[in-house]
Amino acid sequence: MRIPFLDLKRQYREIGSEVSRAVAGVLDGGSYILGAEVNSFEAEWANFCGVRAAATLNSGTDALILALIATGATREGAADEVILPALSSGYTALAVINAGGVPLFVDIDPRRYTIAPAAIEKAITSRTRAIVAVHLYGQMADMNAITEIASRHGLIVIEDAAQAHGASLNGKRAGAHGHAAAFSFYPTKNLGAYGDGGAVTSDDVELIEQIKILRQGGHVAAMQMSTAGRNSRMDEVQAAVLRVKLKHLMDWNRKRIELAQIYDDAFRGSRIETPFPVGGESHNFHLYVVQHPERERLRRYLFDREIETMIHYPFLLHQQPLFRKTGQQAAIPIAEHVARRIVSLPLYPQLSRNEVEEVAAEIMAFEN
Numbered sequence: 553m554r555i556p557f558l559d560l561k562r563q564y565r566e567i568g569s570e571v572s573r574a575v576a577g578v579l580d581g582g583s584y585i586l587g588a589e590v591n592s593f594e595a596e597w598a599n600f601c602g603v604r605a606a607a608t609l610n611s612g613t614d615a616l617i618l619a620l621i622a623t624g625a626t627r628e629g630a631a632d633e634v635i636l637p638a639l640s641s642g643y644t645a646l647a648v649i650n651a652g653g654v655p656l657f658v659d660i661d662p663r664r665y666t667i668a669p670a671a672i673e674k675a676i677t678s679r680t681r682a683i684v685a686v687h688l689y690g691q692m693a694d695m696n697a698i699t700e701i702a703s704r705h706g707l708i709v710i711e712d713a714a715q716a717h718g719a720s721l722n723g724k725r726a727g728a729h730g731h732a733a734a735f736s737f738y739p740t741k742n743l744g745a746y747g748d749g750g751a752v753t754s755d756d757v758e759l760i761e762q763i764k765i766l767r768q769g770g771h772v773a774a775m776q777m778s779t780a781g782r783n784s785r786m787d788e789v790q791a792a793v794l795r796v797k798l799k800h801l802m803d804w805n806r807k808r809i810e811l812a813q814i815y816d817d818a819f820r821g822s823r824i825e826t827p828f829p830v831g832g833e834s835h836n837f838h839l840y841v842v843q844h845p846e847r848e849r850l851r852r853y854l855f856d857r858e859i860e861t862m863i864h865y866p867f868l869l870h871q872q873p874l875f876r877k878t879g880q881q882a883a884i885p886i887a888e889h890v891a892r893r894i895v896s897l898p899l900y901p902q903l904s905r906n907e908v909e910e911v912a913a914e915i916m917a918f919e920n
C-alpha cells in the first residue's frame with residue numbers, strides 16, 4: 553500500500569462541505585480582504601492562544617519579520633543580533649535578515665530538538681537584542697529557561713510557533729510565552745489555510761496595532777504614511793477557511809498524538825530514537841521525527857516499499873552560504889550530529905492506524 557508523507561486531499565474530503573459553505577459566504581459577501589472573517593478569526597485565534605490580541609498576515613515569514621521589527625528586536629541600521637537555533641526552517645533565519653538583524657546560530661537540546669538554553673547564555677554579546685525560540689516539529693521549546701535568561705539580560709523573546717498550533721507548556725499555549733509569537737498557516741501546518749497565511753499573537757495590544765499598520769503600507773490614516781510598511785494582508789477566503797479548521801484543530805492534534813503513540817510503542821527497545829515529548833500537550837506532533845544511524849539506507853528501503861519520508865531539515869542554518877557570513881559562529885555539535893540522523897515519518901490526522909502500523913512494521917523489518 554502506498555503511504556504518502558502527507559495527503560491534504562483527505563483532510564479536504566473530511567471538511568469539504570463546511571469549507572465550501574464558508575468560502576461561498578465570503579464570495580457572496582463582496583468583501584475580500586481584511587473584512588469580517590479576518591476580524592473574527594483574529595479574535596478567535598487570540599482567544600485560542602490565550603493572549604489579548606492577534607494580527608493576521610500574509611505568511612509566517614512576514615509574521616516573524618514584523619514581530620522582530622515591531623518589538624524593536626531589530627532596529628533599522630543597528631545590526632542587532634538575534635539568537636536562534638541552527639536547526640529550523642530556513643525561513644526563521646531569512647526573517648531575521650529581512651528584518652535587518654544579524655542571526656547568531658546556537659545549538660539545540662538533544663532531546664527536545666529545540667534551542668538549548670545553555671547555548672543561548674554562552675552566545676549573548678553586547679549587541680544581542682533578542683532570542684527566537686522555535687517550537688520545532690511541534691515540541692515546545694524550554695520557555696521557562698529561555699524567558700528567565702531573557703529577563704536577566706534584557707532580551708526580547710519571539711516565539712516561532714509556525715509548527716506549534718495548540719501545543720502548550722505549563723498550561724499556556726504556544727503563542728502566549730514570548731513578547732510576541734509568529735504563526736504560519738501554510739497548508740501543511742496543523743492549522744493550515746488553502747494558501748499562504750500567518751499571524752502574530754501578543755498580550756501587548758499596542759504592538760499588535762502597530763503590526764496592523766505595518767501590514768498595510770504603514771498607513772496610520774487614509775493617505776497618511778509615516779512608517780515604511782509593506783503589503784501583508786490576509787484575505788477573507790483564507791480567514792474563513794481557518795475559522796472552519798480551528799474548530800477541528802484540537803481533535804486533529806489529539807489524533808496526531810494517538811498515532812505518534814503507535815510509532816513510539818513499535819520502536820521501543822530498538823535503535824530508533826523516538827521524539828521526546830516533555831509531557832501533556834507540549835508536543836502537537838506537527839512532524840514525527842526519529843533518529844536512525846543508517847538514515848539513508850532506511851529511507852531507500854521505505855521508498856522501495858512506497859512509503860514516503862522526508863528530512864526536516866536537510867541542512868543546518870549556520871552551514872548555509874547566505875548565513876555563514878553573518879556574525880561569529882561557535883561550534884554546534886549536537887545539531888550537527890542530529891542532522892545526519894533525522895528522518896520524518898508520515899503522520900497526520902487522516903492517516904489510518906493501519907497505515908501507521910504498516911510503516912512501523914516495515915521499519916522493524918528493516919531492523920531485523
Ligand SMILES: Cc1ncc(COP(=O)(O)O)c(C=O)c1O
Pocket residue numbers: 611612613614640641643644686712714715735736737738748749750
Ligand atoms: C519553523 C518555521 N518558521 C517559519 C516558517 C515560515 O512560514 P511561511 O511558510 O508561512 O512563511 C515555517 C514554515 O514554512 C516554519 O516551519
